[in-house]
Amino acid sequence: MKISLMALLVGLAISLGSTAAIAAGGNAKAGKDKSALCQGCHGEKGVSADPSFPHLAGQFAGYIEKQVTEFQQAKRNNETMGPMAATVTSKQDLKDIAAYFSSQKAMKGKGSKGKNAAAGKKLFLKGNPKTGVYGCKNCHGEKGKGKSSNNPLFPVIGGQHKAYLVKQLTDLKSGERTNDPAGMMGNIAKLLSKKEIDAVAEYISGL
């Protein structure tokens, strides 16, 4: 019952093009101090130095909230991030922290120079008709910046660390990560080859 209701809600959110259900209400100013621990790995302004820690700068607040909540509920698992999520015990604190990172100057790449970038671009924009993969831009936006803050369902990925993107796509493909709504992203990742993952991550990280 709970699961089918969730599926229905996700379906509704998608068809309305809005996830008002997980809308913000956070105070970015208050979130600055509250996020001191998080800044240790994700960077003072949400731009992290180590590629195993994702950038959070300019990420949608609703997406940050969803991920942290799901780490807390063990719907998404990571031995480093899981215990960090557990330290955020107040919903308002989480909203404030999410608002802080979301309000920072958005993550941005420096262009993609790798030899597979052209193949990655093609996959990003047009997908792969042979394997039935949709173009990533259909959900993540032309530049990988998502759709709008009213629709935090589709995260900002443009300018994210390449190594992090590769890890997520690999985890979604293997079934290690399964917290994507209705299996939407896992179903796509399962159709990608290792080479395609490398190429598309190369391109996206440069956006």
Ligand code: HEC
């Ligand atoms: C010790 C380092 C560390 C600290 C401190 C830390 N994180 Fe993380 N965080 C990680 C790692 C590693 C991942 C990537 C997990 C994975 O590979 O799935 C992550 C992932 C995330 C994600 C998912 C991002 C995405 O694009 O899906 C969010 C959101 C996040 N962290 C928020 C926070 C918040 C909020 C705090 C503070 C309460 C925090 N983190 C503290 C290491 C850390």
Ligand code: HEC
């Ligand atoms: C039908 C819509 C859709 C398409 C098409 C799509 N995605 Fe996604 N993607 C999503 C959703 C929804 C999520 C968020 C999952 C969650 O909430 O945990 C996501 C998450 C991701 C993430 C994890 C981001 C993070 O910060 O952890 C990556 C990486 C990603 N997508 C890459 C891609 C790539 C590459 C393509 C094209 C090959 C693609 N996506 C196509 C819907 C889509």
